[in-house]
Amino acid sequence: MPANPTITEFLSINDSVLADIDGEFNDWIELHNPTSATIGLGGYYLTDNDSNLTKWRLPSMNLSPGGYLVVFASGKDRQVASAELHTNFKLSGEGGEYLALVAPDGVTIINEFAPNFPKQFTDVSYGTGISSGKISTETPITTGHEASYIVPKSGEVIGGDWRLPKYNDDDWNVGKTAFGFGYAGQPIGEGGDMTDPMRRSHGTLYLRLPFHVDDIAEVFEMNLRMKYDDGFAAYLNGKLVAQQNAPTTIKFDSLATGSEEFNDDDPFKSFRIAFSGHLVTGKNILAICGMNQSHKGSDFLILPELEVRLQELSEDL
Known part of the structure; x- marks a missing residue:
């Protein structure tokens, strides 16, 4: 059968x-x-x-x-x-x-x-x-996670598809989440202060956050938790999996289509990810385009966390 x-x-x-x-x-x-x-x-x-x-x-x-x-x-x-x-x-x-x-x-x-x-x-x-197997939750991306980033100045500077795992980001900067400026109460990470490269001049930030999955067969749910000002588009190994206030086409100078702000005690917003066929065992890349509503914005924030729910496989599967 x-x-x-x-x-x-x-x-x-x-x-x-x-x-x-x-x-x-x-x-x-x-x-x-x-x-x-x-x-x-x-x-x-x-x-x-x-x-x-x-x-x-x-x-x-x-x-x-x-x-x-x-x-x-x-x-x-x-x-x-x-x-x-x-x-x-x-x-x-x-x-x-x-x-x-x-x-x-x-x-x-x-x-x-x-x-x-x-x-x-x-x-x-x-x-x-779910009929069998121990359930557990892991957070492969948390606040303070290291990321490669670039504030794109033109489409030609990036070269290739920066959202894919195979993209070479050796020339990018490195920092830790959160990334932003104008949010004194939020945990801006080491190297994540975007005041100089973005404030009142640029509205777009590209991020690449690597994370590891031991066995994709055990993964049954993924949730992207975000704090953002003003919009974002998130990609799992090149596939668009979540977005808010994002234009139809993402470019080096894309701006958010709406506004969003987070107070210090506001909770993360959660987006369940359709990961099947895109998540792989081993190294994965969560790529994020963070967008301000204006090139001259006075504040900006991108803070992602990734939550993965796992089920241990039973021997008879």
Whole structure:
């Protein structure tokens, strides 16, 4: 019998848990590969209608052993394997509805919530949960993390794609988070004071933060926690995974499209990362473009933290 992915959980009333790449809090469905072999997802279907089992088709892509994949149930219908996935339907949390994962034959139901899943609650996910293995949380990027940085003066200075792991940043400066100026109460790190290179002259900062993952098969959730003034775009090994107040196209002189400020005691804002297919075992790069709303801004802040939730693999996986 062939191995299949499964729906582990979903969130049908999402007000603040996980923003999509457009900065919107849409419904989402989490798929999981519970086996020790890679599963090809191409041809599987998600549906909210038991009379239309082939409503939305997953694109050709792989889900690694023990891996997880978030698919937004937003109605935006996006099926590009290298980008964030969105179904062509939304979930109804108030009264509950049907939800199923269907095999590539378009007939066999892998798992389903039938006839309807129960009434849901705001920002509370529902599902089968994780059946085995110790759960732990690690923070591979915390305040004070070392980063390579540059204040870009022109597009030609950077050269190549600075967001990718293979990019050579030997000529960049080195400092520790947070990066910024005009925030006396925030923990500006050693080498992170951007007063001279940015204040009232430049509005864009590029950061590259390396971090290490021992085994991606154990990772089932990643959250990027941010304090920022005024906007940012974050990339995991080159893939855009989170953004706020960011323009559609990121350039060397990009500015934030809105304003944001953080007081000393304000909490981090959290963004759940769709990491499957992009996170690797070993060294990874979190690249961030931090943006002020103006080249002549009087304050600026970029402070990222990365939280990773792990599940120890049981011997029978």
